[in-house]
Amino acid sequence: MSAEAEGTGREPSPAEPETEVRDTVGVPAAAGKPRRGAGRFPMVTRDTARPEGGGRAASGGAPAPARQWPLLAVLGTVGLGLLVTAFDAFRFGLLLIGLALLGGAGLRWFLPRVGMLAVRSRFTDIVTYGLLGCVIVLLALMVQPKPWLEIPFLDDALHFTVRNG
Numbered sequence: 001m002s003a004e005a006e007g008t009g010r011e012p013s014p015a016e017p018e019t020e021v022r023d024t025v026g027v028p029a030a031a032g033k034p035r036r037g038a039g040r041f042p043m044v045t046r047d048t049a050r051p052e053g054g055g056r057a058a059s060g061g062a063p064a065p066a067r068q069w070p071l072l073a074v075l076g077t078v079g080l081g082l083l084v085t086a087f088d089a090f091r092f093g094l095l096l097i098g099l100a101l102l103g104g105a106g107l108r109w110f111l112p113r114v115g116m117l118a119v120r121s122r123f124t125d126i127v128t129y130g131l132l133g134c135v136i137v138l139l140a141l142m143v144q145p146k147p148w149l150e151i152p153f154l155d156d157a158l159h160f161t162v163r164n165g
Contacts, residue, residue, distance in 0.1 A: 011074040051125075054106070054118035070114040091148075094140035098122030 065072060077100035085093030088150055096127040108113055108125045141149035 025073070051118040051120055052113060053114050055113045056113040056117070057111070057113050068115040068117075070107045070111065071117040074107070074117060075102050075160050077103065091140050091143060094136055094143070098133045098136030098140060101129045103133075105129035105133060114122065 006047045056062075057070050060067075078097050081093045081096030081100060083093070084096060103124050104117060108117060108129060114136060117125075120128070138149070141147065142151065142154070
């Protein structure tokens with residue numbers, strides 16, 4: 001019985017020839033013999049790999065919250081930022097949210113295991129968390145009235161779009 005048939009729990013039919021695959025990238029050619037595929041990934045995905053660093057942040061004996069402390073730290077800070085925003089201190093709340101995302105990028109960069117904070121590859125997570133955090137912090141600093149940060153070309157672009165819109 002072939003490995004494919006064993007995994008599906010069915011016997012191969014007599015009309016189905018058994019194909020021997022020598023490596024993970026083997027693709028059956030017209031003659032039925034495996035040949036090397038064009039890419040480095042298999043033609044059929046059988047399982048999903050855990051993201052790099054996606055293991056538990058603490059040992060398996062620790063309680064569930066302790067195993068996921070990086071994610072809980074980021075989510076807790078975002079929740080606190082939303083609460084502060086709800087109490088009409090929107091600038092401080094948005095700064096907390098942006099800093100939480102920047103902190104998540106830092107945790108993803110420096111820690112080998114961050115639990116469920118690892119969603120994609122390490123590079124993609126760092127870029128995503130970092131860019132979103134920077135944008136939110138910059139917008140919080142530039143929000144009207146009385147902005148704490150003024151970037152002249154952005155101000156000119158805003159006035160240009162509003163005037164010509």
